[in-house]
Amino acid sequence: MAAPSQQKVNTRALCDAPLIESSGVWSKEARMMASARAQASGLPQRRDEYWKYTRPDAFVHADVTLQASQRSSLGLFDQRATISVAFEDGQIQAATLPSAAHCTLESLSSASGLDLHWARDIYGHLEAAGQKPVQRSLAAVNTAVAREGLLVNVTGAVAAPIHIQATSSGQSDSTIHHVIKVAPGAEVTVIETGQYGARSNIVLEVDVADGGRFQHIRVQDGNERHMLTHIFGKIGAEAVFKTFTLTAGGQLTRNECVLQLLGDDASVSVAGACLGDGDFHHDDTVFITHDAVNCESRQVFKKVLRNGAVGVFQGKILVKAGAQKTDGYQISQSLLLDDDSQFLAKPELEIYADDVACSHGSTSGAIDMQALFYLRSRGVPEAKAIDLLTLSFVAEAIEEIEDSDLAQDILDHLTNTMSAQ
């Protein structure tokens, strides 16, 4: 038998020595450890079980051959009062960082050399905790080499949402690492729109202390771009964590979300809606660990796919021994608008407590012909009727957004996106 050919793949760097050298004490250690984690686990391979439905190659290669394209979500949320933070080609202009009551905003690039006590305890730590039982080495790479990100320390109820607007041009490759700390009883909403780079590797670490509330709304757009995101969340007692993502563009997207419910009576919601057309691969990979009593978790994912678009869902609820009275809900559904599109779903439950309620479901379906006829019989042309039924299909995911104004903005944006197609 011939020896397997040693294919030399030009892969991305796992370490950035000058960056580590110039980093302050708080991030230096985290970066070195993350680099070691990445080297020990190696970059993801096609044969890895966790990458069974999405090829990791595009995230692993050193080279980016894509062109960032026009943002379709430009102007979204403009009519809302927000605390705006702009990323241009993966850079924050530190001088432009706004200030707001009950929170401090800093950029990773300018704070890297400082001694930020609050960030030291989070940066790379939540990511490291999320490496078990499944290795997420590209997140470790992110911790090791990220040069930019937004660091937010929330100490009270922040009145307006923090809106991160990312724009990029050309063949940019962005590695961004955000850290958000929500103090006990504090509240913040973070919105992310746009694309950080033609290729981007984004990590968001969120530590929500007891009684804190964190709401996250994300809109991913662009055409020829690849995006890998990880959210690592640590949720305390009676805290609330909600994240919603709308993906209305991009060739390749993988959104991972790893949450740990560590205090009693907490609740989390991870939701997403995507509209995929043609050369579109969209993967939601979620891992929620219940490690406290009487917590609720919800996963609601809706994917609308056409012209050969592919949707993936890997969602897991792990209920540890002792996490009694857990209420876990998981639904992943696809609306396949033709025979060429596909939806691959792997829902998982792993339960070690005996007094829990966990439900999960996954469906794939076509447009309801009776509903389509109903709309058309009222004079609504077929294409518009399909749009309305598509909105109807994704509505359950959008309903997971707590703020009704922002939910309405998302709905309007979706409607506009569809009528522009």
Next chain:
Amino acid sequence: MLNIKNLHVKLEEEDKQILKGVNLSLEPGKVHAIMGPNGSGKSTLSYVLSGKGGYEVTEGAAQLEGVDILDMEAEERAAAGLFLAFQYPVEIPGVGNMTFLRTAVNAQRKLRSEEEMSAGEFLKVVRAKAKDLKIDAEMLKRSVNVGFSGGEKKRNEILQMAMLEPKMCILDETDSGLDVDAMKLVSQGVNALRDENRTFLVITHYQRLLDHIKPDVVHIMANGRIIKTGGPELALEVEQNGYADLLEEIA
């Protein structure tokens, strides 16, 4: 208004003839009722006229104001003035009733090359018409038919009819699932829309609805054909004697 000539229809998927030569001539301003036993083809007739898929017209024609409609898309027939009130109105979660109504009204106007109704004008009109049907603001805000009772669904159908102002209204077993009070309310809504230029085709199993919506002409349908046509007294006859006598007559 609506002329149906020798209409033959079979199911597309299986070789089953449902309509076997239906002839009907509906004049402007009149209310025609169709009664008949289960499986006689009444609902099929309403679906075929309004453009639902799954049926194949093998023979015959249907004209709305002299224009053939059988080759038109469902939305084109609606814009031409045809309306079907569904026996089972469809629930559409996540789409607000108001959004749906406004989309439908403006889509029809656009198809007819008319100017769209402004948001303000639409709101004014819909509020007035909803009030007559005892449809409150809450029901207008909710998703289309979601969580509506049987009566609310049918009232919502009549509201759509009132907003779209069709010339030819087909009511498919609008009385099914209605209690007495709801039937009165729905009938009042229909009667308010009666005028000399609007025609109704009321499909029903029971004479009861026809006490409220008084027909000018009553047709009896059986086995895919109209077997008898008469005045309102025909409905009373059916109510008393059932269909058996009539079926025997033609056998």
